[in-house]
Amino acid sequence: MSLKHSVRPISAASDQARPHYIAHPSKQKGAAPFIVSFDVEEHDRIEAAAGLDLDSNLRGQYSQRMTASTEWILEELERQEIRATFFILGTVARSNPHLVRAVHRAGHEVASHGWDHQRLHRMTPETFQDDLRLSLDALQDITGEPVLGYRAPTFSVVRKTAWAIDILASCGLRYDSSIYPIHHDRYGVPGAPRTPFLVRGERHEILEFPPATLQIGRLTVPIGGGGYFRLLPGAWMRRAIDQASFSNQNQAIMLYFHPWEFDPDQPRLPLRQPNRLRTYMGIARSRSRMAALLSGRRFGRAIDIADAMLTRRNALASYSLAD
Numbered sequence: 001m002s003l004k005h006s007v008r009p010i011s012a013a014s015d016q017a018r019p020h021y022i023a024h025p026s027k028q029k030g031a032a033p034f035i036v037s038f039d040v041e042e043h044d045r046i047e048a049a050a051g052l053d054l055d056s057n058l059r060g061q062y063s064q065r066m067t068a069s070t071e072w073i074l075e076e077l078e079r080q081e082i083r084a085t086f087f088i089l090g091t092v093a094r095s096n097p098h099l100v101r102a103v104h105r106a107g108h109e110v111a112s113h114g115w116d117h118q119r120l121h122r123m124t125p126e127t128f129q130d131d132l133r134l135s136l137d138a139l140q141d142i143t144g145e146p147v148l149g150y151r152a153p154t155f156s157v158v159r160k161t162a163w164a165i166d167i168l169a170s171c172g173l174r175y176d177s178s179i180y181p182i183h184h185d186r187y188g189v190p191g192a193p194r195t196p197f198l199v200r201g202e203r204h205e206i207l208e209f210p211p212a213t214l215q216i217g218r219l220t221v222p223i224g225g226g227g228y229f230r231l232l233p234g235a236w237m238r239r240a241i242d243q244a245s246f247s248n249q250n251q252a253i254m255l256y257f258h259p260w261e262f263d264p265d266q267p268r269l270p271l272r273q274p275n276r277l278r279t280y281m282g283i284a285r286s287r288s289r290m291a292a293l294l295s296g297r298r299f300g301r302a303i304d305i306a307d308a309m310l311t312r313r314n315a316l317a318s319y320s321l322a323d
């Protein structure tokens with residue numbers, strides 16, 4: 001598939017002549033492009049912190065630090081001439097509109113991470129639709145453009161919440177990136193395709209970008225980011241994503257990160273083990289790891305790659321979540 005000829009214009013690219021999903025066209029020939037994505041939320045939104053009683057001063061600090069860390073990400077992406085996708089909470093758009101504006105102005109994609117990080121299994125179809133609508137309105141009010149991509153908090157689109165696919169499609173979203181095809185205690189749809197596919201809810205379907213995984217024998221190993229990015233040795237992680245890229249020619253490899261992962265000096269949440277270790281191990285190295293990970297690979301915004309893929313819809317695998 002040629003992704004090259006169907007990119008959408010972006011608002012502020014400095015390198016208009018070059019398709020912006022290609023950072024280094026000479027490198028990695030034959031490999032699938034990567035999508036680097038960031039879930040923009042305060043550090044205390046993490047699942048491990050659910051139910052913690054934190055004082056408002058600490059919450060305020062996390063909000064400020066999220067901004068500073070996102071600004072570091074924007075600088076690093078600019079330095080490496082990469083356009084990325086930012087899944088942003090509606091509440092962040094409301095409290096921090098200048099941050100959404102900065103992301104958008106730099107030519108990155110602004111997508112939705114829901115309103116206030118409620119996981120879908122705690123919602124009904126009706127409350128989910130309200131949550132989604134609120135977040136889309138908050139983001140669109142700032143960018144003046146339709147928001148076309150969505151990622152559920154904590155990858156909470158699973159079989160039980162298959163109705164979410166119908167709502168995303170009927171609200172005009174063009175793609176979703178919430179289905180992790182792994183076994184996990186909190187999320188995951190084991191057996192779902194590992195490369196982009198059309199996911200069917202009860203009535204409608206939408207393009208799905210699953211986070212990157214690697215197949216090792218019968219095991220599907222998550223390598224797309226988050227804790228896995230910090231816990232696995234850096235060189236191992238880079239080799240693994242390159243292997244995924246070369247074995248999935250012309251498919252996109254979705255990576256995901258959070259601003260707080262690049263803020264080594266933040267005050268620690270009062271977490272118990274093993275959550276404390278899982279959350280903070282390797283965080284001091286995250287910035288240099290990210291710089292190395294971004295270097296020399298082809299990247300594109302999710303929406304541009306989605307649009308290119310959807311021109312050849314029939315070539316995509318189809319998968320029903322509702323069965």
Ligand SMILES: [Zn+2]
Pocket residue numbers: 039041045113117152153154
């Ligand atoms: Zn999140």
